[in-house]
Amino acid sequence: MRFNHTITILFLILFLGCDSKKNELEPEFTLDAPKYFGSFNQRIPEDNPITTKGFELGRMLFYEKKLSGDNSMSCASCHQQNKAFTDGKAFSAGIDGQNGEVSSMSLVNLLWSEKFTWNGKMETVEEQSTEPIRNPIEMHENFEHAIKELEDAGYSRLFQEAFNSDEITDDLIGKALAQFQRALVSSNSKYDQYLRGEYVPTQAERRGEKLFFTHPIPGQLRGGNCGDCHLGPLTSGAIDGFQGFHNNGLDTDENMDEGLMAVTGNPADKGRFKTPSLRNIALTAPYMHDGRFETLEEVIEHYDNGIHQSSTLDVLIIEGSNENQASGERPQLFLTKQEKQDILAFLHMLTDEDFINNSKFSNPFENEND
Ligand code: HEC
Ligand code: HEC
CATH class of the missing domain: 1.10.760.10 (Cytochrome c-like domain)
Structure with a gap:
């Protein structure tokens, strides 16, 4: 009996311990996706589950012009919601007015996509989310500078809440953006x-x-x-x-x-x-x-x-x-x-x-x- 009791308490401590840690990132974001789209959990990386705070931060970053070199452009400049996250152009110009070589892509149901960009050069949404920020013909920004601007604008608290991190990093910017974009599910046509x-x-x-x-x-x-x-x-x-x-x-x-x-x-x-x-x-x-x-x-x-x-x-x-x-x-x-x-x-x-x-x-x- 006594032995069992100890085990129970040990379990409780372990369980509550884990649980309270998990709770810091709760509540988990619920994705509404129809069964006929197939399973998607395997394409949510273990180190980047979608949480409500992460999604909200990702949404802000997606529309955040501070992520571009001259603060004139955000992801949404080329991925506009009313156009299903494209931009209506054959080629989109970046902040320096230089055109890209391919057309913007709709961001939809990315959770069921295996490779990203027209030629599939990107393996994950995370990767493809930081690339345009650096890209000289797109947002042409340097991360140190962007991170400084985000800190000045009070983003540190949001990164803390979403990722438990004292620091804003390019990796976490990519993760938050990916969380937002993975939640862009279209299933009510x-x-x-x-x-x-x-x-x-x-x-x-x-x-x-x-x-x-x-x-x-x-x-x-x-x-x-x-x-x-x-x-x-x-x-x-x-x-x-x-x-x-x-x-x-x-x-x-x-x-x-x-x-x-x-x-x-x-x-x-x-x-x-x-x-x-x-x-x-x-x-x-x-x-x-x-x-x-x-x-x-x-x-x-x-x-x-x-x-x-x-x-x-x-x-x-x-x-x-x-x-x-x-x-x-x-x-x-x-x-x-x-x-x-x-x-x-x-x-x-x-x-x-x-x-x-x-x-x-x-x-x-x-x-x-x-
Ligand atoms: C052999 C495979 C294949 C078949 C068959 C095919 N498609 Fe496609 N479709 C593609 C590929 C690959 C692309 C992207 C090509 C590119 O942009 O270079 C594409 C692009 C498109 C686009 C443009 C999408 C965009 O975002 O710009 C439309 C619309 C489209 N297809 C409709 C159709 C329709 C309608 C049919 C049947 C009549 C069809 N496709 C048959 C492979 C196919
Ligand atoms: C200057 C216009 C422009 C801006 C700004 C831009 N994109 Fe894009 N996006 C594109 C183009 C063009 C492609 C296709 C790229 C390719 O095929 O090489 C693309 C492709 C993508 C894809 C791949 C979609 C798929 O189905 O494979 C993702 C994801 C994406 N962009 C996310 C973002 C995010 C996140 C940002 C902001 C950090 C952003 N984009 C900013 C133009 C832009």
Whole structure:
């Protein structure tokens, strides 16, 4: 009995000890994500769980212009909530007015993404969150200077609360920003409502969904082939630890951007880019890594009848046609006008008004700056 009692007390001390330590970072942030997105816990790093304080700090830093060299720009300059966290431009200029070489990306459902940036050069959201601050053609700031400014603005207390740290470091800035961005979950589009049985789609939306996810078999099954790469309800290229990079026929070998090859050095990866999520796609024009298409109609036209052949063109495009094509012939989908409109209707189903209006994700300084 006595022995047991001692053990119980020991346990209590241990348990309470751990618990009170944990409590300093509580309350844990609850992420609302539908089951059909798949599990995500494995992609939250053990050393950077999402907490309410960390999320709030990350949100402030995301909108904090002090993180740029001349205090004129924040992450939100190129990632605007009302545009699903893109900026509406083919190329975005940094603080020195110099343009980047690729288009800004929507920040959405990053928890289910395996690699980051168009060519996948970043392994984690943390890494990709400090890069733009340093980058001379983006926010062009030096961390010592930024940290000094954050200290002067009273941020030390917030880092203390979020990370138990007396010090502001670049590592913790990246962690807080990552917490905020991982919480940017979009899952209340009409398509989600339909998947949950809360919305009855129009005929066009129904046909569009089917075409989007069907790989065509000439003479038997009509399809748009999109879901071969834009996988499942996330409509992104990531699934269970795998990140899809594809060459979707934008260019010939001669004028093609390097894409994944810049990271792997493998010529077979030339022109292959991260397959982006199409969530909120109606809000994120212009399209593709170089913003070459202004409208979704142009994008659909590209896949239907605008594919450029090259040595690394994806086999899913070469083998995805509604008609039997001779080998070596330029791949075409041969969609009807109606089918293209149906796919467009489905793409519009992916717009999530709650996501772009969610006040949890908005600028916390709204009434002070800007
Ligand atoms: C000058 C415009 C600009 C600013 C400022 C900017 N970004 Fe970006 N962001 C981009 C561009 C362009 C890309 C694509 C980069 C690439 O492919 O190399 C991108 C990509 C990303 C991605 C990858 C998304 C994905 O799905 O792979 C993340 C995450 C990101 N930015 C976060 C941030 C954060 C956090 C900040 C602020 C610290 C920030 N960005 C500031 C333009 C910007
Ligand atoms: C072989 C794989 C593949 C297929 C099939 C495919 N896509 Fe894509 N899609 C991609 C890749 C990769 C990108 C990014 C390419 C780039 O920017 O260089 C992309 C980009 C896009 C974009 C622009 C996204 C943005 O953020 O700018 C849209 C819209 C799009 N695809 C829609 C579709 C539709 C609609 C279909 C079916 C008709 C389709 N895709 C079929 C791989 C594919």
